[in-house]
Structure formats: structure tokens, C-alpha cells
Amino acid sequence: xxxxxxxxxxxxxxxxxxxxxxxxxxxxxxxxxxxxxxxxxxxxxxxxxxxxxxxxxxxxxxxxxxxxxxxxxxxxxxxxxxxxxxxxxxxxxxxxxxxxxxxxxxxxxxxxxxxxxxxxxxxxxxxxxxxxxxxxxxxxxxxxxxxxxxxxxxxxxxxxxxxxxxxxxxxxxxxxxxxxxxxxxxxxxxxxxxxxxxxxxxxxxxxxxxxxxxxxxxxxxxxxxxxxxxxxxxxxxxxxxxxxxxxxxxxxxxxxxxxxxxxxxxxxxxxxxxxxxxxxxxxxxxxxxxxxxxxxxxxxxxxxxxxxxxxxxxxxxxxxxxxxxxxxxxxxxxxxxxxxxxxxxxxxxxxxxxxxxxxxxxxxxxxxxxxxxxxxxxxxxxxxxxxxx
Amino acid sequence: xxxxxxxxxxxxxxxxxxxxxxxxxxxxxxxxxxxxxxxxxxxxxxxxxxxxxxxxxxxxxxxxxxxxxxxxxxxxxxxxxxxxxxxxxxxxxxxxxxxxxxxxxxxxxxxxxxxxxxxxxxxxxxx
Numbered sequence: 073x074x075x076x077x078x079x080x081x082x083x084x085x086x087x088x089x090x091x092x093x094x095x096x097x098x099x100x101x102x103x104x105x106x107x108x109x110x111x112x113x114x115x116x117x118x119x120x121x122x123x124x125x126x127x128x129x130x131x132x133x134x135x136x137x138x139x140x141x142x143x144x145x146x147x148x149x150x151x152x153x154x155x156x157x158x159x160x161x162x163x164x165x166x167x168x169x170x171x172x173x174x175x176x177x178x179x180x181x182x183x184x185x186x187x188x189x190x191x192x193x194x195x196x197x198x199x200x201x202x203x204x205x206x207x208x209x210x211x212x213x214x215x216x217x218x219x220x221x222x223x224x225x226x227x228x229x230x231x232x233x234x235x236x237x238x239x240x241x242x243x244x245x246x247x248x249x250x251x252x253x254x255x256x257x258x259x260x261x262x263x264x265x266x267x268x269x270x271x272x273x274x275x276x277x278x279x280x281x282x283x284x285x286x287x288x289x290x291x292x293x294x295x296x297x298x299x300x301x302x303x304x305x306x307x308x309x310x311x312x313x314x315x316x317x318x319x320x321x322x323x324x325x326x327x328x329x330x331x332x333x334x335x336x337x338x339x340x341x342x343x344x345x346x347x348x349x350x351x352x353x354x355x356x357x358x359x360x361x362x363x364x365x366x367x368x369x370x371x372x373x374x375x376x377x378x379x380x381x382x383x384x385x386x387x388x389x390x391x392x393x394x395x396x397x398x399x400x401x402x403x404x405x406x407x408x409x410x411x412x413x414x415x416x417x418x419x420x421x422x423x424x425x426x427x428x429x430x431x432x433x434x435x436x437x438x439x440x441x442x443x444x445x446x447x448x449x450x451x452x453x454x455x456x457x458x459x460x461x
Numbered sequence: 462x463x464x465x466x467x468x469x470x471x472x473x474x475x476x477x478x479x480x481x482x483x484x485x486x487x488x489x490x491x492x493x494x495x496x497x498x499x500x501x502x503x504x505x506x507x508x509x510x511x512x513x514x515x516x517x518x519x520x521x522x523x524x525x526x527x528x529x530x531x532x533x534x535x536x537x538x539x540x541x542x543x544x545x546x547x548x549x550x551x552x553x554x555x556x557x558x559x560x561x562x563x564x565x566x567x568x569x570x571x572x573x574x575x576x577x578x579x580x581x582x583x584x585x586x587x588x
Contacts, residue, residue, distance in 0.1 A: 197529040204551075206471045207495060211551045211583055212525060212532045212540045212575075220523035221542055228521070228564045273524040318502060322542045322549030323494065327521055 073312065073343050077168045078298045078305030078460065080291045081110025082418035083182075087286035087406030088255040091189040095127060095136065095410075096143040098287035099184035102411075103144035106182065106418075110291035111303055117291070118176040120150035121167035123160030123183030124410035129198040130186050144180055144289070156202035157359060159183055160288060161413025161444030161453030165312045167292050168455075177297040181417075182289030185408035195283050199409070202447040204320035216280050216360060218321060218448045220272040223362040225327040227274070230377035234274050237361035238265035239383035241278045241403055244358060247390060248400025250429045253419075255284055255406030279361045284406035288415035306425040309417075311344025311456035313337060319450050330449035333370035337443070337454045341372075344439075344456035348372035352437035353423060354394060355416040357445040357452075358401040364388075367443045368396065371454070390433040398423055398430040413444035413453060420457050470497025475581050479572050483513040485548040493547030516588055517545035519566045524559045534577040543568050543585055552583040562587075 083105025085098050099122070107114055122140035127133045141150035153163040160183025167181035187195055199215040200208075208218065227233055242262055248254035260278060268276035298305045315332035318324055324331075341347060348371060356367035368379040373394060382388045388396035399405045399419035402412060420440040422428035440457045474496055477483050485493045486508040488501030494508065501508055522541035525532070532538065539554035539562055554562055555573055568585035575582050 192527070193530045193533060196527065197531070200529055206468060207583075208551050209529070210471075210580070212528065212535065212538060212553055213551060214525060214527070214529055216527070217523050217525050217540055220525075221521040221540075224523060224564065225521035225542075269526075270524075271527045273526075320549070320551065322520075322544075322551050323502070324549075327542065 073172045073310060075172045075295065076308040076310045077171045077292050078295055078308045079421050080112065080293045080298060080303045080305050081106045081108070082290045082421045083109055084253055084288045084415050084418045085286045086253045087284045087408060089188045090285045093186065093285060095124060095131060095133065095184040095186045095287070096139050098186065098285060099140050099182065099289070100143035102182055102184070102287035102289040103180060106180070106289035106291050107144070112178065112291060112301070114145040116178045117146045117148050117180045118178050119148050119170060120144065120146055121153065121163040121179060121181045122150060123153045123163040123413060124185060125154055125156050125159050126185065126187070126198040126409065130190055146180060155451040156446030157357065157409040158413055158444045158446035158451040158453050159410045161455070162314065164290065164414050164417050164455060165314055165453050168309045168312055171292050171294050177294045179292045180289060181292060182287065182414045183410040184287035185410035186285050187283045187408055188285050207320050207322070214272065216275055217272045219360040219362055220275050221321055222327050222366065222448065223274055226362060229328055230380065232380045234266060235262060236380045236384050237279055238262045240358060240361040240364045241265050243383045243389055244397045244401040244403040247398050247430060248404035251400050251405065254400040254404055255282055256404045275360060281359045281402040281407035284408040286406060286408035286411045286415070288411045288418050290414055290417050290421070306460055307421045307457055308460050309455055310458045311340040313339025313343060313454045315452045317450045319447065321448055328366070329376065330366050330370045330452065332449050333367060333443060333445060333452040333454070336452040337371040340454040340456050344458065346439060346456060350439050351394065351441045352439050353398065353434045354396045354441045354443065355399060355401070355420050356396055356443040358397060358403050359407060363445065364396065364401065366449070367445070371441065371443060390430060395433055398433060416442035416444055417455065424457060424459050475572050475583065478570050478583070483570055484510050485513045487511045487547065491547055495548065495550060513548060514546040515569060517543035517568050517570070517585070519543045519564055519568050519585065521564055522554055522562050531578050532575060535575050541585055545570070550583065552585040554585045557587045
């Protein structure tokens with residue numbers, strides 16, 4: 073980046089089921105927490121970058137940028153970002169770039185999603201809108217279905233099966249047990265995953281992230297602003313990258329690679345001046361168990377075909393070489409889609425500055441990476457966070 | 462009440478499949494695409510209309526138990542991705558027991574109607 077962008081404050085609602093709460097109320101809570109955590113007044117915010125995916129479907133509410141600003145008590149210009157499940161990852165990226173370029177000294181970034189007021193069937197329809205509406209959805213593809221197609225192809229090309237994927241879910245549930253913001257604060261066993269009702273082969277219920285409600289926010293500031301106002305900013309965004317790909321899986325050269333994530337990762341790492349080997353901890357987009365595997369491979373942590381065994385071997389556990397999804401991930405923390413990307417930023421910030429319930433697992437960590445994907449990774453945003461020297 | 466508008470490109474393609482004359486759009490580097498497209502997504506270059514190979518290969522599939530409302534009466538059903546030469550497509554795999562579907566099997570394109578809505582759906586028939 074042109075300049076590193078300090079994270080002055082973060083906030084996040086508990087993720088879970090609160091079907092009666094609107095996105096505006098959820099975001100108001102997260103934003104107020106982030107603004108208080110930053111130690112600033114709402115009036116200091118110069119621009120709002122807000123992610124949301126299915127507001128029209130779930131609440132009949134479009135035009136959510138100004139809605140988000142109102143909810144936060146901010147009168148600054150506000151824009152909504154839609155990159156499906158990477159919506160608030162994109163919002164964070166554009167907010168960080170605005171601060172890095174000197175366009176704003178204080179940016180409020182974040183996102184919200186209300187999902188559990190929908191039936192499972194309607195929620196399935198809403199999520200499917202992230203796929204190609206003409207050529208995938210009309211053939212019966214659902215969101216779990218699309219990732220199932222990737223998983224089955226992965227098994228065909230590299231071997232392995234449901235049991236390796238089950239270890240991803242078990243690990244992420246274990247990480248969420250003490251996280252009071254997580255939707256599922258309970259551990260599960262491999263057998264629970266394997267015996268769960270089938271959603272789309274090979275996925276059972278525990279291979280899938282849940283429908284969730286929630287919001288997340290962060291306050292990004294310039295170094296000059298932080299210094300002038302005496303803000304404590306132990307963690308900064310030092311790199312961002314974004315990639316896109318064809319909407320439909322069938323138009324891609326490979327169904328088991330996610331080049332949008334690879335490109336986003338390469339750009340973010342180059343931006344920050346780091347290599348994959350420099351990363352101490354990662355939060356990746358495990359909307360389905362196979363998605364964590366593909367993320368690890370796309371980011372260069374594992375060669376293609378070798379990421380599947382990482383969770384089973386304990387390499388990505390809290391005490392492993394590269395802890396992944398210490399928050400519980402989307403799988404156990406929950407996945408209110410428009411809030412997820414900034415929630416990764418919020419959780420990673422806390423992990424690095426030492427006030428996350430799982431910070432002790434990465435006490436010496438200096439570099440964290442978040443990977444936030446939309447659709448079947450037709451959109452991807454990767455962000456590098458570092459402890460400021 | 463107005464009739465539902467056609468989706469140019471998509472409905473034209475399904476018509477062509479039903480007429481036994483499916484086609485695809487080919488770019489200058491040999492990549493193939495389904496319509497509607499003005500340009501090659503990879504190069505931005507021009508596209509030409511070419512006849513679609515009759516037989517495709519199933520690249521992956523999944524048996525869907527939890528369907529969206531538009532397919533709820535069709536579940537469980539098999540949906541797959543197949544390559545027809547340079548073109549990829551997604552379709553419902555029909556006329557075969559789900560237990561007998563395999564990656565790599567040869568399939569032909571067809572058009573069926575869904576149980577739930579009676580809408581047309583692109584289908585793969587095992588050859």
C-alpha cells in the first residue's frame with residue numbers, strides 16, 4: 073500500500089439467530105462499538121464503506137449505504153458494496169485505500185446481514201443469487217451445491233474424502249467454544265459431521281456454515297490522525313488485494329482452483345511486502361469445509377491437492393504451525409454474509425492486539441491474513457494485518 | 462397479465478438444443494462460451510457461432526437434497542458440470558440412477574421441464 077492504515081477500533085455483534093433484528097439495528101450496534109473502541113466521536117467519520125448482499129431479498133431494503141451511516145450516527149458520504157459474501161471485505165478494502173490515498177483520515181467500514189427471518193428455502197434462493205442466475209441457478213444449483221461440485225471434483229483429482237473435510241469443521245468448532253460472539257460455542261466430533269443429514273453430496277449439515285444474523289465494523293484512520301489525536305492503534309492494514317473470476321464454475325479452467333483468491337493473495341502480499349511463509353495466523357472463508365482447503369492452497373500455504381489433510385494433521389489447529397480460523401471461522405462463528413469480511417478483520421485485530429479469547433494461541437504473532445470470498449470465489453478480497461512496530 | 466419476457470441468448474440456446482442444433486460462441490484463442498456474450502470474456506475479442514459437440518464429459522456432479530423453492534419438488538436430483546469440447550455447461554443429470562452417475566461419463570444435452578415449476582431446464586442425458 074502507499075501507506076499502512078491503522079485500525080483504531082473494531083466492533084461486532086454476536087453472530088447467531090436474531091430474526092427480529094433489522095440490519096440497520098445490527099449495524100448500529102457494531103458501528104457504535106467500533107467508534108467507542110477507537111475513542112473517536114461519530115462526527116469524525118469522513119466516509120462510510122458498508123457491505124450487504126441480500127438486503128432486498130430479506131428486508132426489502134436496497135440503498136443501504138445511507139441507512140448504515142444513519143444507524144452509526146454519521147452524516148458522511150456512504151456507499152454499499154455488494155460482492156456477495158465478500159461484500160464487507162470489499163468495503164474494508166476500499167475504505168483502507170481511501171485512507172491510504174489520503175482521501176479520508178477516518179473511515180467507518182463494515183457490513184451487516186439479516187438472514188434468519190427467511191425460511192431455509194428462501195434463504196437458499198437468496199444465497200444462490202451469488203451464482204450465475206441464467207446458467208447455474210436455473211439448472212438447480214444451490215450455494216452448497218456449487219461447492220459440492222468443487223469438492224467432488226477435488227476428490228476426483230487429488231483423492232481424499234469426507235473425513236478429511238470433517239476435520240475442518242471439528243477444528244473450527246473447537247476454536248469457537250470460548251468465543252462469545254460465535255453462533256456455535258460447542259465442539260463436535262468427526263462422527264457428528266459424517267453422520268449429519270446430507271444437504272448436497274458430499275456435504276452434510278456440518279460441512280456448511282449456518283444462516284446467521286449479525287454485523288461488523290471497524291474504524292480505519294491515517295497515521296497522522298492517530299498521532300494527532302493520541303489514538304492507540306496497535307494493528308494496521310498493510311496490504312490488500314482483490315480478484316475476480318467468471319461467475320459460473322463451468323466457465324473456469326479448473327473447478328478445484330480459485331484464481332481470484334490467488335491473485336488477491338499475491339497482490340495483498342506484494343502490497344505488504346511479505347511472503348506466505350511470513351504469515352503467523354489466518355482467517356479464511358470456510359463457508360463450506362472444502363472452501364477452507366481451497367483458500368489455503370490459493371494463498372500459497374499449501375500446494376494444490378495438499379491442503380485437504382492440513383486440519384486432520386493438526387497443522388492449522390490453534391497449536392499448529394499456522395492456526396486458521398481461530399475465531400471459529402464462518403462454520404462455527406456464523407456467516408451473516410455481508411458482515412463476514414469485516415468480522416474477519418475485527419477478530420484478527422483482536423487476535424493480534426491480544427484481547428481475543430484465543431489470542432494466547434498466537435501470542436507472538438505479528439502478521440495475520442484474512443481471505444473473504446464471494447460466490448464460488450468469483451470475488452475474493454485478501455487483507456494483510458500487522459502489529460505496528 | 463403480461464407474459465414473462467424471454468431471456469435472449471439463454472432461451473435461444475435452449476430452443477436450439479430442442480431443435481437439435483446447439484451452438485456455442487468461440488473466441489480467437491479457441492475458448493468456448495454460452496450466450497449471451499458480446500465479446501470473449503478472456504480476451505475482449507470477437508466471437509463466432511459454432512456448432513456444439515454432441516457428446517460431453519461429466520466433470521463433476523452433486524446429488525441435491527435441500528433445494529431452492531424452484532426445485533423443491535424435484536429433490537433429490539443430480540446437477541452436474543460437463544464439458545462439450547471447449548465449452549462448459551451446468552445441467553440436471555437425468556435418466557440415470559443417482560448411484561450410477563460417475564465423473565467422466567459421456568452425456569448429451571437435452572431440455573427437460575422441472576417437476577416444481579414446469580420451467581425448462583438444461584439437462585444431461587447419459588449417452
